[in-house]
Amino acid sequence: MGTSEAVVGSPLLGTPALTDEDAARSLDRSRVHEARRERRRWRLLWLLVGPGILAMLGENDGPSMIAYASDGAQYGLGLFVPLIPLLFAMSFVVQEMSMRIGAVTHRGYGELVLQRYGRAWGWFGAGDLCLTNLVTLVAEFVAIRVGLSYFHLSAGIAVALGLTLVLFTLSGGRYWRWERTVLGLALFNGLFLLAAVLVHPDLGALGRSLSFTPLPQGSLHTLLLLLASTIGATVTPWMIFFQQSASADKGMTPGDLRHGRYDTGLGALLAAAFGIGALVAGAALIGHGGAGIQGFAGAGFPEALREVAGGAAGTVFALGLIEAGAVAILTISASTAYAAGECVGAAHSFNTTPRSAALFYTANLGVAALAAVVVLIPGAPLLSIALNANVLATVLLPVSLVFVLMLANDRELMGRFANTARTNAIALAVIVLVAVCGAAYGIDSFLASVGVVSG
Template sequence: MTTTTTTRSVARDDARVGDIRGALGTIRRDDVTSRRGPRRKLMTLLAIVGPGLIVMVGDNDAGAFATYGQAGQNYGTALLWTLLLLVPVLYVNQEMVVRLGAVTGVGHARLILERFGRFWGAFSVIDLVILNALTVVTEFIGITLAAGYLGLPKVPAVLLAAAVIVAAAYTGSFRRFERIAVTFCAGSLLLVPVYVMAHPATSQMARGFLTPTMPGGAGQLSAVMLLIIGIVGTTVAPWQLFFQQSYIVDKRITPRFMRYEKADLWLGVLIVVIGAGAIMGAAAAAFAGTSGSGTYTDSTGLAAGIAAHAGNAAGVLFAIALLDASIIGAFAVSLATSYALGDALGVKHSLHRGIKQAKGFYAVYALLICTAATLVLLPGTPLGLLTQGVQVLAGVLLPSASMFLLLLCNDKDVLGPWVNGRGRNAFAALVVAVLVTLSVILTTSVLFPDITTTAILAIIAGCGLAAAAALGFALTTTRRTVAAPINRQDRENWRMTLLAELGRAPMSAGRKLGIGALRLYLAVAMILVTIKLVQVALGH
């Protein structure tokens, strides 16, 4: 049966219908004129910019600073080539989320809940809430590190940062929140002058980007491999999927502006790669030939090393950029949690609503921030254990999040003419398979810190065989059925129908097998994670 292209109504919060009021411009709901001419297109892009920029820059958070900084300090410019791997990884997953948000008009958690049932909906949200709460703690650790380097007292700095983060969302205005968030995103560009001051050799930077190498001897191979996996893995977090889809819906972006939102996403990807390259390059130049090379400690040590090499101003700018990144990360992660819980519980959850109209939504947001700030300030809080918890839970949640993302983007009832085509499916499936493999390795490395190179290669081989088997099964199944052609005309007017009318997603034998395997993986992973965290907590 051919997919229809008629406009259909979408169940959505009435606060999420109306003019697009972005940080940099407005598009009226009744403005149906074509976007012709450079000026008209630019004004439209400025109004749309926000979701992709915030979600990408938000992922260059305190944890990313540590990962990129460690690569630069310990291995110079040798791992810059990994940043080129980030481009497809960063874009592919979030592009699928862009389509889901604009076409369906509902959040990611709600789609999983309605199409795959309460178990998967509850699992996705509960795991996300726990993971995000721990992630916000790591952002406040970044805030304390930056404040310590800048000579600011810890308690006032943390409390002030928490107040700024909460106040940004509590304005009761989507536009005001986005203007604050975009301003902080612009602050991430402070890394550019840091790079210029550090002045790494252009030839070395070019060689690092264009010549893939594995630095270090055979004894360091497993450590280098884990760091490479960390560089790629730190760019994709489950919260990003939930944040961007809900934020696009909240901003009132429809399929009509799809290409502008994709341009917004590309802008975010570009800034992320520039920031990551600047951190690696500055750290490489600062520590080359010094006793600090190969002895990474934390982001404070990075700032001190950069200051010793390029002057105090460079160190201060780096610390301010770290503070800025931690605040952006806390913005995005907390908001993703509030959106997901609002989806799951069916309560009002929009930045267009005031506090009185969406009490639960704003309460969750503030509770996350206040809890994280309190934990960081409390003496004796096991911050190292919490950081490990972030790594492990992200590894556990990412495979399920990736699988449901692919399933939803192939669901014709959900996306209609916007579903993945064969080429896009092949590439997206490859990216997801790589991410799942990296996730399994990262999780395993936390559970078993002495993991060897042989074990890492064995995991890669095993995941590769599993992916090949899944591909073979999919090809065999596809050959038995003849898919109806997809009518992609007039896609701008196609919207998903009411979720209540769709019901559960149809389950083929392949889908049942995949979801069953996912259940088994999650059961084993959660048992191992629980055992490991208990061991660490008891000091073993």
């Protein structure tokens, strides 16, 4: 980790040296202390929310919302309405651990894995993250393109919009500014809920679906793909990297853990509600050719919704896709930048300048630019890339989950804030479920592709 430009302190007086990064974080913390001292509860909550909501709503990204809408259009509401909140509850367990580790150790996931468990594991995690992030970022640009094409705007504009947003949010040199800007954008994920209202759903069918029925029809392969991609839409390696690093960058401390849990829980609730919104909107297309829509092969869903439920539903869904892609580009790029800085040992904070944290800013913009280039390649297999992004993330997820669990149990690092036996039991169940679903899908896909079983 590097230091920021100005280092001021007085060793003779025994005061620690402060960098610009410390100063910016200190200013943010002074507001937290003031709110706590004056017992202004809502102000305190406002100051401390951020990383949890961003991780959860960032994961309600373009491919995820398309996947939910596809599930609804193809299979209806059964299974998915109760499954989505269940998976976000699972995500809450993982993200709470990430937040807690970041707040207690003030360090990111990448550097802790690297320093505690060796360079090989650190780089393995970072490599896994970069690969899945790049693939996912491509899918995010495609989602923006799908949304914009509804308004007859080109792929070039989608790329320009995504990269401009990254540049704009990076321009402040403050974590607080970055977080609040992205948080403001992320709340527009609620457009999917509005889209669900606009399609006038059958509330009776919505209620009945809470019993996990009717189960989707189809082959075992189809069910595994659905399960693996839905898990991949709720828990991913980038979320773990992001929330831990962002919690540390925000300056959270063990005294903020309760509010960190509110933040993560609120994020999970909003993400589940908005995800169900996309599912319900997609379900309006069942029986109207919705099952045949290949989400990324053109402006499938917004156009189809306009035909079935009116122009407002199509427009809101298209705007939702643009928002989902844009916010995910910002959060996923940030997680890549945090990981790059942590693994190389360079400065990695939004409370720095591009000059003092060149790698952090270059990685942030660079990974988004690289994904943008892929989107602009004529004839690139974007549909396959987008649909496989979540599944690949799910298959590689157990590695990240195991290390989060190990770090959260590391009493040398966590002290009295280490996991309880109950948290460990739930986290282990989550890891086993994710590993089994990912492995079953991976093996089934492989056997189908070599012709041993039918796909």
